[in-house]
Amino acid sequence: MNISGGKVITCSPGRNFVTLKLETDEGVYGLGDATLNGRELAVASYLNDHLLPLLVGRDARRIEDLWQFLYKGAYWRRGPVTMSAIAAVDTALWDIKGKTLNVPVYQLLGGASRDSVMVYGHASGETIDAAVEAAAGYVARGYKAVRAQCSVPGLTDTYGIGRGDRYEPAERGSVSETRWSSERYLNSVAPLFARLRTELGPDVHLLHDAHHRLTPIEAARLGRALEPYHLFWLEDPTPAENQEAFRLIRQHTTIPLATGEVFNAIHDCRQLIQEQLIDYIRTPVSHAGGISHLRKIAALAEVYGVRTGSHGATDLSPVCLAAALHFDLSVHNFGIQEYMPHSDDTDRVFPHRYSFAGGTMHPGDAPGLGVDIDERLAATFPYQRAYLPVSRLVDGTVHDW
Ligand code: EZ4
Ligand code: CO
Numbered sequence: 001m002n003i004s005g006g007k008v009i010t011c012s013p014g015r016n017f018v019t020l021k022l023e024t025d026e027g028v029y030g031l032g033d034a035t036l037n038g039r040e041l042a043v044a045s046y047l048n049d050h051l052l053p054l055l056v057g058r059d060a061r062r063i064e065d066l067w068q069f070l071y072k073g074a075y076w077r078r079g080p081v082t083m084s085a086i087a088a089v090d091t092a093l094w095d096i097k098g099k100t101l102n103v104p105v106y107q108l109l110g111g112a113s114r115d116s117v118m119v120y121g122h123a124s125g126e127t128i129d130a131a132v133e134a135a136a137g138y139v140a141r142g143y144k145a146v147r148a149q150c151s152v153p154g155l156t157d158t159y160g161i162g163r164g165d166r167y168e169p170a171e172r173g174s175v176s177e178t179r180w181s182s183e184r185y186l187n188s189v190a191p192l193f194a195r196l197r198t199e200l201g202p203d204v205h206l207l208h209d210a211h212h213r214l215t216p217i218e219a220a221r222l223g224r225a226l227e228p229y230h231l232f233w234l235e236d237p238t239p240a241e242n243q244e245a246f247r248l249i250r251q252h253t254t255i256p257l258a259t260g261e262v263f264n265a266i267h268d269c270r271q272l273i274q275e276q277l278i279d280y281i282r283t284p285v286s287h288a289g290g291i292s293h294l295r296k297i298a299a300l301a302e303v304y305g306v307r308t309g310s311h312g313a314t315d316l317s318p319v320c321l322a323a324a325l326h327f328d329l330s331v332h333n334f335g336i337q338e339y340m341p342h343s344d345d346t347d348r349v350f351p352h353r354y355s356f357a358g359g360t361m362h363p364g365d366a367p368g369l370g371v372d373i374d375e376r377l378a379a380t381f382p383y384q385r386a387y388l389p390v391s392r393l394v395d396g397t398v399h400d401w
Contacts, residue, residue, distance in 0.1 A: 006020060212262075
C-alpha cells in the first residue's frame with residue numbers, strides 16, 4: 001500500500017488549523033494535525049514543498065522507517081516547524097494503519113491501560129470570585145481536575161483569562177502587546193488557590209500555569225507559597241530551554257512540576273526526565289514528531305517515574321486531540337490530558353468519535369483515529385493570519401510570553 005498523494009488543508013473555523021490528508025493507492029487516507037499557532041504557513045510549506053514530493057510512492061505501512069527517513073534524511077534536525085510537519089505525517093500513517101487493520105489506533109499501541117482518560121478544564125476570571133465561580137462550574141459539570149488563572153491587579157490582559165467561557169490567545173490581524181510584572185503576579189496567586197481549596201474541598205485536582213515567566217528563584221517562591229493548597233501541578237515555571245534551572249526550583253519546593261508544551265524532541269526534556277526534575281512531561285503529539293516520537297518520550301519518562309500530561313489547548317486541532325486520547329489511553333505512565341473544547345464550527349469541520357463523560361474522555365472505537373475533516377465546510381472558513389501576543393515588562397523590556 002503506497003502513498004499516492006496528499007494535501008495540506010488550511011482553514012479557520014474560529015481559529016486557524018493546518019491539516020495533512022495523506023492518501024494511498026488503496027483509497028484509505030489518514031489525517032495529521034500540522035497546526036503551529038501563529039506560524040501555520042511555515043509548516044504548510046514544509047509539507048507541501050518538501051515532504052509530500054518525497055512521500056509519494058513510498059510504502060505507507062512503514063511508519064517507523066518513514067519517520068527516520070524524514071528526520072535523519074533532512075540532515076537539519078528538530079525545531080517546531082520540522083517536528084510539527086513530521087508529526088502530521090506520522091499521525092496520518094497511524095490513522096491509515098488503524099483503518100487498514102480495522103482497529104482503533106490505541107489497540108495498535110498495546111491496547112487500553114485504563115478505562116478512560118482524566119482531563120482538566122480551564123477556569124479563569126477577572127477577579128478571584130469570578131475564577132472560583134468558573135472553577136465550581138467545571139466541578140459541577142463533572143471535571144475532576146481544573147486549571148485556574150486569575151487577572152493580576154494592575155495588569156491588563158493577563159495570560160490565560162478567557163473572554164466569556166473561552167480562552168483563545170491568538171489574535172487575527174496584527175500582533176498585540178501585553179504588559180507583565182512578576183512581582184504583582186506572585187502576590188496574586190496564593191490568595192486564589194486559598195479560596196479555591198476552601199470552596200471546592202480537598203478532592204478536586206487544582207492546576208496552575210505560570211507560562212514560562214518566572215526566574216528559577218521566583219518559581220521556587222511561588223511553589224512554596226502554593227504548597228498548603230496541594231496543587232496537581234505548577235506548569236511551565238521558567239523558560240525551559242535551561243533544563244538545569246529546574247534543579248534550583250526542586251531544591252526549594254515539593255510542588256509537582258510540569259513542562260514541555262513548547263518542546264519538540266526527546267532531547268529537549270532528556271535532562272529534566274533523567275534527573276527527575278519534573279513530574280509531568282507535556283509535549284503534545286502535534287509538535288513533537290507524532291505518536292511515534294511521543295511514545296519514546298513516554299518510555300524514557302516511565303523509567304524515571306515521570307508521567308505524561310499532554311498539551312491540549314484549542315490550537316491543537318481535533319485531529320491532535322484524537323491522537324492524544326489514543327496515546328493517553330494506551331501509555332502506562334499517563335497522568336492527565338489538557339482539554340479545552342473546540343468551537344462548534346471547529347467541531348463541525350472535524351467530525352469525531354471521541355467523547356467526554358464524568359471528567360474523563362475516550363477516543364472511541366472507530367478504526368484509525370476516529371476523526372475526519374469536512375473539506376467543503378473547511379473551505380468556507382479560509383485561513384486568516386493570526387499571532388500570539390508579545391509580552392513586555394512594565395518598563396517596556398520584551399519578556400517571555
Ligand atoms: O499558550 O496553546 O497550557 N496551555 C497553554 C496554551 C498556550 C497556547 C499557545 O499556542 O499554555 O494556552
Ligand atoms: Co501551558
